[in-house]
Amino acid sequence: MPPRGKSTTVADALPAQWRRGVYETIQRRRDVRIFRPDPIPAAALARILGAAHHAPSVGFSQPWNFILIRNLALRTRIQAHVDKERLRAAAGFSGERRTQYLSFKLEGVLDAPLNICVTCDRTRFGPSVLGRHTMIDTDLYSTCAAIQNLWLAARAEGIGVGWVSILRPAWLRRTLEIPPKAVVVAYLCVGYAKSFPRRPMLETAGWLPRMSLVETVFAEKWGQPCDGALARILERASGKSHAESEDNVDGRGRAASKPDRTRGGPDTGQPRSGGRIA
Numbered sequence: 001m002p003p004r005g006k007s008t009t010v011a012d013a014l015p016a017q018w019r020r021g022v023y024e025t026i027q028r029r030r031d032v033r034i035f036r037p038d039p040i041p042a043a044a045l046a047r048i049l050g051a052a053h054h055a056p057s058v059g060f061s062q063p064w065n066f067i068l069i070r071n072l073a074l075r076t077r078i079q080a081h082v083d084k085e086r087l088r089a090a091a092g093f094s095g096e097r098r099t100q101y102l103s104f105k106l107e108g109v110l111d112a113p114l115n116i117c118v119t120c121d122r123t124r125f126g127p128s129v130l131g132r133h134t135m136i137d138t139d140l141y142s143t144c145a146a147i148q149n150l151w152l153a154a155r156a157e158g159i160g161v162g163w164v165s166i167l168r169p170a171w172l173r174r175t176l177e178i179p180p181k182a183v184v185v186a187y188l189c190v191g192y193a194k195s196f197p198r199r200p201m202l203e204t205a206g207w208l209p210r211m212s213l214v215e216t217v218f219a220e221k222w223g224q225p226c227d228g229a230l231a232r233i234l235e236r237a238s239g240k241s242h243a244e245s246e247d248n249v250d251g252r253g254r255a256a257s258k259p260d261r262t263r264g265g266p267d268t269g270q271p272r273s274g275g276r277i278a
């Protein structure tokens with residue numbers, strides 16, 4: 001084995017501060033439903049859309065489009081549709097669960113100054129896309145990768161994004177005049193957030209818990225847990241941020257300071273491992 005610090009992997013790693021920025025952005029991203037009305041500067045929006053456009057895509061097909069929606073009358077119609085669908089969806093829950101569902105704010109269509117409908121053109125670059133023959137939905141997965149890039153870049157800019165799926169794609173297609181070749185993948189509310197809570201709202205509210213990481217990882221076949229050093233690290237790391245995990249970015253196993261992130265509360269904007277990666 002090459003000595004630590006000399007392997008290709010480490011040589012290709014980004015500088016510690018950059019790596020830290022990536023992991024912190026991932027940890028601090030939240031689905032945002034409460035926004036300030038301030039408009040998003042064009043330059044920041046362009047950077048966020050540029051991040052989306054640099055996502056991986058099957059066969060480099062770049063199947064996405066981004067419909068920017070600012071018009072208040074249009075957003076008011078969309079809000080009315082969401083309200084109706086939210087009530088319909090409530091029927092799928094009963095008793096206290098329904099009451100709790102109805103108490104949640106699940107979108108910011110009108111609060112956010114900008115909404116973005118993300119579509120996937122299923123015909124882009126013709127019928128034969130490299131890599132899509134056996135997995136036909138890889139164009140949709142590519143579009144989701146673009147959305148995640150957008151979401152993370154927005155967070156880095158201090159801008160919140162909320163994904164709203166409580167609407168009928170067919171209705172939205174008609175409303176936004178989306179052609180049959182394109183699929184509605186996401187409807188996003190975008191704007192400066194009132195806050196970025198440390199934990200997902202649905203976790204804080206007790207709707208669902210975050211699963212332990214180790215339970216989600218199998219070895220060699222479905223259902224077989226991984227073992228050894230990785231299993232022990234994953235068990236300890238479950239629910240912690242990257243910076244808090246014991247073997248973090250530099251791989252030297254130096255423990256970062258460990259603030260209590262098991263509780264909710266606002267993101268203070270302070271680094272979570274005392275300002276250093278390792």
Ligand SMILES: Cc1cc2nc3c(=O)[nH]c(=O)nc-3n(C[C@H](O)[C@H](O)[C@H](O)COP(=O)(O)O)c2cc1C
Binds near residue numbers: 106166200
């Ligand atoms: C495909 C997709 C659809 C979603 N739809 C909604 C939605 O309609 N309303 C909502 O409040 N959150 C929605 N969310 C956000 C999730 O509730 C949220 O990501 C999850 O609770 C974890 O919280 P976090 O994003 O803050 O980490 C959606 C997320 C995804 C990925």
